[in-house]
Amino acid sequence: SQQGEEDPQALSIQEGENATMNCSYKTSINNLQWYRQNSGRGLVHLILIRSNEREKHSGRLRVTLDTSKKSSSLLITASRAADTASYFCATDEGTSYGKLTFGQGTILTVHP
Amino acid sequence: DTGVSQNPRHKITKRGQNVTFRCDPISEHNRLYWYRQTLGQGPEFLTYFQNEAQLEKSRLLSDRFSAERPKGSFSTLEIQRTEQGDSAMYLCASRSGTERSEQYFGPGTRLTVT
Numbered sequence: 001s002q003q004g005e006e007d008p009q010a011l012s013i014q015e016g017e018n019a020t021m022n023c024s025y026k027t028s029i030n031n032l033q034w035y036r037q038n039s040g041r042g043l044v045h046l047i048l049i050r051s052n053e054r055e056k057h058s059g060r061l062r063v064t065l066d067t068s069k070k071s072s073s074l075l076i077t078a079s080r081a082a083d084t085a086s087y088f089c090a091t092d093e094g095t096s097y098g099k100l101t102f103g104q105g106t107i108l109t110v111h112p
Numbered sequence: 113d114t115g116v117s118q119n120p121r122h123k124i125t126k127r128g129q130n131v132t133f134r135c136d137p138i139s140e141h142n143r144l145y146w147y148r149q150t151l152g153q154g155p156e157f158l159t160y161f162q163n164e165a166q167l168e169k170s171r172l173l174s175d176r177f178s179a180e181r182p183k184g185s186f187s188t189l190e191i192q193r194t195e196q197g198d199s200a201m202y203l204c205a206s207r208s209g210t211e212r213s214e215q216y217f218g219p220g221t222r223l224t225v226t
Contacts, residue, residue: 030212031212033214033215035217040201040222041219041220042116042118042203042217042218042219042220043155043203043205043217044217045214045215045216045217048213048214050212088154088155090154092212094212097143097160097162097167097168098143098145098160098207098212098215099145099157099160099168100145100147100155100157100215101157102154102155102156103154104152104153104154105153105154
């Protein structure tokens with residue numbers, strides 16, 4: 001079953017703009033991870049944030065985590081056409097062997 | 113290439129046939145996961161191996177599904193008597209045994225059951 005919801009389901013922006021995607025989840029977690037998937041391909045890990053962290057940065061990516069609201073957001077700054085992909089949040093609930101529970105994803109389209 | 117590899121990349125089979133997929137994880141990773149992804153959805157967990165031991169299975173893994181990881185290296189996922197509902201992308205991922213860390217995914221095997 002899916003852990004939660006991602007919002008929006010689809011996002012269309014122009015190159016250079018920022019893109020923000022949100023993820024909500026239902027249970028307590030050990031960590032939350034964001035992945036990118038290009039059409040029909042495997043998933044690429046972007047960033048991992050642990051439950052005791054509130055914000056993390058990696059290049060043009062910024063992730064926040066609010067465990068009280070059970071939500072996370074992914075911000076991509078200065079987007080590029082190559083950022084066009086589906087983005088998934090995934091939670092590690094810490095009660096099993098590190099299996100991930102994914103949201104349904106946000107489809108991001110960046111127009112050149 | 114030292115990433116996770118999966119074979120075949122695509123498989124088309126007729127309903128009722130058996131299929132087997134292979135996953136080769138990153139060599140130093142002792143933890144291996146199988147997920148299934150249908151169109152427009154996020155991946156869903158199927159099963160987990162730590163070395164050669166299968167330690168967790170999802171209820172999604174019906175009796176027609178079996179997975180193995182002999183010698184704790186590569187893994188196989190077999191589906192017997194395939195059904196049209198088995199059509200999906202089957203993803204394999206591996207990670208190291210250290211503190212909860214990211215999983216590295218293979219390119220997936222896309223199964224189409226006709």
